[in-house]
Amino acid sequence: MDGTGLSLGRGRNAALSNPWVLLTVGLVGIAAAYPSWTDAYSLSVIRDALIFALLALSLDYLWGKAGILSFGHAAFFGIGAYSMAIFGPKIDSANAALVGLLAGMGIAGAVALVIGYFLIFGGVRGAYLTIVTLAISLVAQHIAIGWSQVTGGDSGLIGAPPPGIEIFGFSYVMLDPVHQYYLILAVTAIALLAIWFACSGHYGRVLAAIQDNELRARTLGYNTSLHLLIVFVVSAMLAAVAGGLYDITSGYVAPDLIGLFMSTEIIVWVAVGGRGTLIGPIIGAFVVIRLQQEVSSVSYKLWPMFIGAFFVAMVFLFPNGLLPLLRRIPRIVASRLQRARKAE
Amino acid sequence: METIVPLVLNALTLISIFMIVGLGLAIIFGLMNVINLAHGEFVTIGAFTLSFVQAMGGNYWMALLLAPFVGAAVGFALERLIVQHLYTRPMATILATWGVSLMIQQVLQIVFGSGPQQASGPIEGSVEFLGTSYPAYRLLLISFAAAIIAGVVFIFRKTRFGLDLRAVIQNRDMAEAQGINTRRVYTIAFCGAAAIAAIAGVLIAPLTKVIALMGASYLAPSFFVVIVGGAGSIAGVAAGSAVVGGLETVLNYQVPVTVSQAVVLVAAVVIVRFKPRGLIPA
Numbered sequence: 245m246d247g248t249g250l251s252l253g254r255g256r257n258a259a260l261s262n263p264w265v266l267l268t269v270g271l272v273g274i275a276a277a278y279p280s281w282t283d284a285y286s287l288s289v290i291r292d293a294l295i296f297a298l299l300a301l302s303l304d305y306l307w308g309k310a311g312i313l314s315f316g317h318a319a320f321f322g323i324g325a326y327s328m329a330i331f332g333p334k335i336d337s338a339n340a341a342l343v344g345l346l347a348g349m350g351i352a353g354a355v356a357l358v359i360g361y362f363l364i365f366g367g368v369r370g371a372y373l374t375i376v377t378l379a380i381s382l383v384a385q386h387i388a389i390g391w392s393q394v395t396g397g398d399s400g401l402i403g404a405p406p407p408g409i410e411i412f413g414f415s416y417v418m419l420d421p422v423h424q425y426y427l428i429l430a431v432t433a434i435a436l437l438a439i440w441f442a443c444s445g446h447y448g449r450v451l452a453a454i455q456d457n458e459l460r461a462r463t464l465g466y467n468t469s470l471h472l473l474i475v476f477v478v479s480a481m482l483a484a485v486a487g488g489l490y491d492i493t494s495g496y497v498a499p500d501l502i503g504l505f506m507s508t509e510i511i512v513w514v515a516v517g518g519r520g521t522l523i524g525p526i527i528g529a530f531v532v533i534r535l536q537q538e539v540s541s542v543s544y545k546l547w548p549m550f551i552g553a554f555f556v557a558m559v560f561l562f563p564n565g566l567l568p569l570l571r572r573i574p575r576i577v578a579s580r581l582q583r584a585r586k587a588e
Numbered sequence: 589m590e591t592i593v594p595l596v597l598n599a600l601t602l603i604s605i606f607m608i609v610g611l612g613l614a615i616i617f618g619l620m621n622v623i624n625l626a627h628g629e630f631v632t633i634g635a636f637t638l639s640f641v642q643a644m645g646g647n648y649w650m651a652l653l654l655a656p657f658v659g660a661a662v663g664f665a666l667e668r669l670i671v672q673h674l675y676t677r678p679m680a681t682i683l684a685t686w687g688v689s690l691m692i693q694q695v696l697q698i699v700f701g702s703g704p705q706q707a708s709g710p711i712e713g714s715v716e717f718l719g720t721s722y723p724a725y726r727l728l729l730i731s732f733a734a735a736i737i738a739g740v741v742f743i744f745r746k747t748r749f750g751l752d753l754r755a756v757i758q759n760r761d762m763a764e765a766q767g768i769n770t771r772r773v774y775t776i777a778f779c780g781a782a783a784i785a786a787i788a789g790v791l792i793a794p795l796t797k798v799i800a801l802m803g804a805s806y807l808a809p810s811f812f813v814v815i816v817g818g819a820g821s822i823a824g825v826a827a828g829s830a831v832v833g834g835l836e837t838v839l840n841y842q843v844p845v846t847v848s849q850a851v852v853l854v855a856a857v858v859i860v861r862f863k864p865r866g867l868i869p870a
Contacts, residue, residue, distance in 0.1 A: 313679060359857055366861035371623045371678045372815060376857065378625075379808045383846075383853050390846035504804060508686065515683075549694040555687025556670065559680040 268523045272433050279422045288493075291425045293533050295490045298432045300513040300525035302482035305439050307511075308520030309448070310475040311455035315507045316377030319384035320356065320480040322502025324348035324487025329401040329497045330394060338415045340405035341492055348484040355380075356480035360473045369458070381504045388499040400498030404491045424493055431489065432526070435482060440522050451475070505548065512551055515558055518565030527567060593720045595841065601726045603833035604733030608788040609806050610813035610825050611740060612781025618819040619757050619777050622671055623682050626689040627810070628803025630659045630782045634789020635798045636696060639705035648710040652790050659786025660779040662692075667778040672771075689803065696800035709794035729791050736784060741822055753777060809836075812856045818866020827867045832856065 275294070279287055303317045327348030332340045359380065363373055388395045395401065407427055408417035418424055443451065453461040454468045462468045491497050500506065509532070517528025539547050562569050613627050634655040641651035666688060674681045709725040717727065744750040755763040756773050764770050788806075796802065809832060817828020835855060839848035859867070 313682065358854075362857045362861040367864045368860055371682060372860075374679075374682055375623065375808075375811045375815065376853075376860075379812065379853050379856075382804065382808045383849050386849050387846045390844060508690070511683075545694060545698060548690050552687040552690030552694065555683045555690070559670075559674065559677075559684040559687075563680065 268436070271523075271527070272429070275429050276426075279425060284421060287421065287425055291421075291428055291493055292490070293530050294425075294428050294432050295486050295493070296510075296513065296533060297526040297529040298428075298435060298489070299483055299486040299510055300517070300529040301432070301435055301439065301522060302479045302486065303510050304514045304517075304519055304522055304525040305482065306475055306479035307514060308522070308525070309439075309443055309451050309455075310472055312472065312476065313374045313511070314377040314479075315374060315504065315511070316380035316384075317480075317483050317510050318502050318504070318506035319380045320352040320483035321487040321490070321506070321510075322384055322388060322497070322499075323352040323355065324484030324489075325491040325497040325501055326388065326395060326401070326487075327351055327484070328404055328488040328491035332405040332491070333403050335405070338408035338417050341407045341488075342409060344405060344491075345485060345488040348488045349481045352484035352487075353477050353481045356477045357473070360476040364473050364476065365469050378504065378507075381502070381507045385499055385503040388502045395499075396497075398499060400496055402496045404495050407492055421493075428489055428493065431485065435485075436522060436526065443522075508551060512554060514565075515555075516566045518568040521565075521568065524565060524567045528565070593718050594722060595837065597717070597722055597726065597730075599834045599837035600730050602837050603829045604730045605788065605792055605806075606809055606813050606829040606833045607825055608733050608736055608784055608791070610810035610817075610829060611737070611822070612784045613810050614814045614817070614819050614821070614825045615753075616778055616781050617814060618821065619753065620671075620675060620774055621678060622675070623678065623685070624666075624671070624781075625682055625686040625807065626666060626692065627685075627781070627785055628805075628807035629689050629692040630663065630785035630803075631789040631792065631806050632692070632696065632800060632803040633659055633662055634786030635707060635793035635796075635802065636700065636705065636789075636800075637786065638790045638793045639707040639798050640700075642707060643705075648708070648790075652787065655786040655790045656783035659789075660783040663779045663782025664775065666782075667775050671778065672774070675774075693800045693803070700800065702800065705798040707793040707798045725794060729795075732787075732791055736787065737822065737826070740784070744822060749773075749776065809852075812852065814866075816856050816859050816863075816867060818863075818869040821868060824866050824868040831859070831867070 275290070278290060282290075299317065299321055302320075303314060306317075307313050324345075325348070328341070328344035330344075331347045332344035334340075335343050337343075359376065363376055368376070388400075389398055392398075406417050406419050407424060408415070418427060442448065450461065450466055450471060453464070454466070454471060458468050487501070490501070513529040513532050514525040515528070516532055517524030517526065519525070536547055539550055558565075609627075609631055612630070613624065616622050616624055637655040637658050638648065638651040641654060642648070666685070670684050670688065671681060674684060709728075711724045711728060713724055714721040715724045715727065742750075744754065752763070752768045752773050755766065755768060756770050760770055763773075792806075812832050813825060813828035815828070816831050817826070818824030832852060836848055836852050839851055842848075843851070
């Protein structure tokens with residue numbers, strides 16, 4: 245492990261002195277205060293970025309914590325979004341969005357469970373596994389385009405239920421965009437905290453051990469295949485939650501949400517932020533989406549080119565991501581200063 | 589009989605396409621443990637070579653001769669500039685070749701536009717074959733694919749380079765100790781794989797829509813072929829192509845294309861569960 249971020253081997257006591265925790269608290273604070281000084285459009289931009297940040301987080305749990313690189317996360321995101329758009333409007337109750345969300349999580353989880361079971365218990369690891377996830381994305385996009393009676397084909401689907409709940413006669417429907425924004429911020433923050441908390445203790449070390457040397461972890465008595473399968477399924481379900489939230493707030497789904505290029509972008513968000521750091525990919529999503537708007541405003545054809553060049557550059561120049569690189573700067577400066585002082 | 593013969597021939601067409609696309613992939617994967625996500629772009633480059641040559645007034649056969657050199661040149665650049673430095677980092681190779689794949693797609697789109705390119709085969713019409721009428725070009729494609737496979741088998745089995753190649757696949761360090769220049773073998777094999785994929789692109793182009801993004805639709809099936817069949821052996825590629833291509837063709841008669849692709853994915857995944865090293869491992 246590279247030891248960056250909300251990482252293993254530090255224990256929970258060190259949490260408060262960890263700069264990543266302070267960063268996280270600060271960011272959540274800024275995000276919570278954001279609606280008080282901004283207009284509706286900027287808020288919707290940040291809201292979408294938060295949803296994609298949640299998606300990046302789901303991939304980081306799989307790639308950063310369990311070492312499985314997936315080109316299939318857009319498929320799970322798409323399953324969540326399409327489930328919401330297909331099932332949600334059919335239900336005439338305040339619970340519609342909840343049903344859509346659960347349907348999406350269920351379908352994404354089931355797909356991940358079936359594919360994951362056969363592959364992971366079949367001993368498929370590393371690059372092979374990545375290739376199959378690539379195929380999941382391709383097939384999912386073909387289904388989204390081809391099965392047009394249900395998915396709307398190339399034009400996608402319009403319409404989504406507003407988030408709400410109806411239980412024991414109590415009914416609440418959330419229509420205010422600012423409230424929806426807070427809902428998404430809360431879901432993202434809770435997901436981040438839950439994964440970070442789970443991975444900061446024993447469980448995180450087991451995953452790190454599997455990533456480090458799976459044979460050794462198995463010899464020590466851990467059911468490594470089961471661990472990897474659980475991470476795969478949970479991560480897919482989290483991606484489906486992000487997809488469902490996307491449909492709720494934006495009101496439409498289209499096949500480009502589910503394709504291979506979308507999967508590539510998710511990988512970029514995680515890679516920029518530094519995989520395994522959890523908060524890094526969230527920041528990465530914000531930074532990259534902002535950059536994408538700038539580059540695409542010059543020419544939309546430049547963006548894929550940019551991403552391609554980024555991958556090549558990353559592999560050679562900053563294999564651990566851009567943000568961990570920035571984090572090393574203070575340390576480098578400090579050691580330079582120390583050396584200078586010694587020289588005096 | 590009237591339905592069986594076209595079915596078998598359709599299956600053979602698809603199997604041939606998968607075999608020649610998957611062959612290069614399997615060789616470099618079995619040989620160097622490199623997963624080349626830019627492999628689909630070699631197919632695209634071959635197809636674009638055909639439409640470019642035809643747009644310049646040349647004919648199909650000139651493109652078929654030219655394409656392997658174009659493919660090999662791009663393959664050489666990719667191997668020397670990027671892949672060679674990443675042999676010990678498989679995940680990094682995946683990301684880097686994926687980046688190259690995106691860049692090639694965009695360059696082609698910027699140079700040639702995003703609309704479909706014109707490409708036509710050397711022969712038109714149908715011929716009578718075993719009592720049914722079948723498009724002549726598809727028969728040509730099947731025979732070309734068979735010739736290419738035979739050529740590769742010959743190189744593998746009967747030449748000095750093939751011997752070196754098989755030695756490196758079996759044990760790289762030992763091959764090096766025997767005085768084989770493994771780095772040279774890698775480079776030649778990579779260029780050869782790219783050249784074969786480019787020829788495949790020329791063969792496929794008249795049957796499909798030639799666009800800059802076409803590579804992705806061949807990349808995933810050919811990886812299935814390699815995973816199902818087993819990497820590093822020609823027999824494995826043949827077995828994988830037969831299973832994937834045959835299944836997809838038969839299913840396409842019964843169910844919509846989208847369903848058949850999903851079924852092929854599931855079938856491949858299930859086969860991998862019970863044969864993790866492929867049907868015919870190297």
